[in-house]
Amino acid sequence: MYQRALQGFEKAWGPKHTSTLETINNLGNLYADQGKLIEAEQMYQRALQGHEKAWGPDLIFTYVPALDTIFNLGLLFERQADIATARTMFSKALRGYEQVFGPNHAESEIVRNKLCALDAILENKAPVEIEELTDDLLTGSSHPDIRKPPSTSKRHKLFRKLGLRSRT
Numbered sequence: 001m002y003q004r005a006l007q008g009f010e011k012a013w014g015p016k017h018t019s020t021l022e023t024i025n026n027l028g029n030l031y032a033d034q035g036k037l038i039e040a041e042q043m044y045q046r047a048l049q050g051h052e053k054a055w056g057p058d059l060i061f062t063y064v065p066a067l068d069t070i071f072n073l074g075l076l077f078e079r080q081a082d083i084a085t086a087r088t089m090f091s092k093a094l095r096g097y098e099q100v101f102g103p104n105h106a107e108s109e110i111v112r113n114k115l116c117a118l119d120a121i122l123e124n125k126a127p128v129e130i131e132e133l134t135d136d137l138l139t140g141s142s143h144p145d146i147r148k149p150p151s152t153s154k155r156h157k158l159f160r161k162l163g164l165r166s167r168t
Contacts, residue, residue, distance in 0.1 A: 021047045025044065029072065037076060037079065047069045048066065048073065067096040074088075090111050093111050
């Protein structure tokens with residue numbers, strides 16, 4: 001469906017129109033959700049290049065859809081375990097979100113938290129309380145309704161959701 005919409009937008013408004021670029025970003029989200037990471041990165045890069053051409057390399061940091069694309073690239077690189085590149089993308093997104101919304105806005109906080117999690121990964125020092133909470137959840141020690149611990153793969157999924165790496 002996004003492919004058809006993208007073709008329609010490109011035909012009607014051209015490849016550099018903001019609606020076209022947002023559809024390209026959304027197509028990247030779809031590919032990322034499907035695990036098609038190469039295609040997702042191509043869509044995000046294409047959207048970002050279009051934003052840069054439309055707004056200029058400096059003004060994209062004041063245009064929220066461009067910032068969302070930068071953030072999505074950060075998520076993609078984080079998922080691919082390219083932590084340094086993910087950190088660069090998140091830093092750029094944070095700079096823009098703070099410029100547009102201010103440092104205390106929810107968007108800024110989300111990106112700041114992602115950066116903190118990446119820093120913990122880079123230092124290989126995941127917060128102890130998160131690991132302890134995870135251990136409690138997995139063993140069921142603080143949850144008597146849990147009869148058997150979840151498999152290791154669920155632990156890895158939990159750490160991934162938290163933006164951390166498991167030490168096992």
